[in-house]
Amino acid sequence: MSMLNAIIIDDEPDSVKNLEKIIHEYCPNVNVIAKANSVGDALIEIENKHPGLVLLDIELQDGTGFDVLEKSRHRNFEVIFITAFNQYAIRAFKHSATDYILKPVDITELREAITRVSTNRSEKSVGNFSILLDNLKSESPRKLAIPTLQGYEYILVDNIIRIEAERSYCTIFLLDKLKIMVSRCMNDYQKILDERQFFRAHNSYLINLQHVKMYVKRDGGHIEMVDGSIVPLARRKKDFFMEAMNTFMT
Structure with missing residues (x-):
């Protein structure tokens, strides 16, 4: 060294x-x-x-x-x-x-x-x-540094639609239809992203409430995002989700 x-x-x-x-x-x-x-x-x-x-x-x-x-x-x-x-x-x-x-x-x-x-x-x-x-300088951090093989990629937090977890990796889906895979667990992102804007809908999904298109009740309930993706909503989290959306919109 x-x-x-x-x-x-x-x-x-x-x-x-x-x-x-x-x-x-x-x-x-x-x-x-x-x-x-x-x-x-x-x-x-x-x-x-x-x-x-x-x-x-x-x-x-x-x-x-x-x-x-x-x-x-x-x-x-x-x-x-x-x-x-x-x-x-x-x-x-x-x-x-x-x-x-x-x-x-x-x-x-x-x-x-x-x-x-x-x-x-x-x-x-x-x-x-x-x-x-x-x-x-802002009340809630506006940019996120994402580690890549080449170094770091800097993304706007507001451009994140959702984050999906698979084992020890996460995939970040962005508004411009790009996606970034990172070797960090979901809990890391849940801790650092503003809980007033991001909601853990399921063990494998963290969503940006700003980009929720609709909540669908049928088949146990799921969330549709602005990019057309479907995110399952755990039954025990339905009330928490509705409360989070109401708080976010007020």
């Missing part, structure tokens, strides 16, 4: 000291070359040192870690967010395929995150940061 030159950006001295100690003891391929506790200092260090990895806290003295990403001219680095931030931000991280670790830092989680960024370094970083920043 190649060496990574890293910058720690955090305004809590104890957190910086603890993180640096963990890296020194458990992450031999990471070399901490600088530290910063503000947006201004972070931008200077990134510009001068050109790190391969930035360990970035959210709350800083004069702004946020997101300000660092927005203002940085040098973005060819990986980022691992070190955060005690809220669930809304965590959902945005997951949508954009951005690594994050919750405080207090867990040694195993940090090592796994560093391994991921070390083995998957690519030009994806800039695209993922852009998706993350875009998602954080």
Whole structure:
């Protein structure tokens, strides 16, 4: 595994000291070359040192870690967010395929995150940061980063009609009649997609309520989507579905 030159950006001295100690003891391929506790200092260090990895806290003295990403001219680095931030931000991280670790830092989680960024370094970083920043500006994340063999494909959440699961794979069906197969389980997508817009109609189906065409009562009940696809509705979920649709439309 190649060496990574890293910058720690955090305004809590104890957190910086603890993180640096963990890296020194458990992450031999990471070399901490600088530290910063503000947006201004972070931008200077990134510009001068050109790190391969930035360990970035959210709350800083004069702004946020997101300000660092927005203002940085040098973005060819990986980022691992070190955060005690809220669930809304965590959902945005997951949508954009951005690594994050919750405080207090867990040694195993940090090592796994560093391994991921070390083995998957690519030009994806800039695209993922852009998706993350875009998602954080809206109440509900608008884009989703989908892993592919070539890297990541970025899709609009509103363009998803449904997601179908088969064993450990999922197929995402889009408005433009495209479909993308990914090696992630349905539960992952149910967790990160807004429950006010997406409904688990069946163990194998997650649907976008925005693209429901009609509910059909016969034969136990099913849902027809705007692309003509038929989605089975589990009997025990009928009332929940009707409630979800009513809530979505109000």
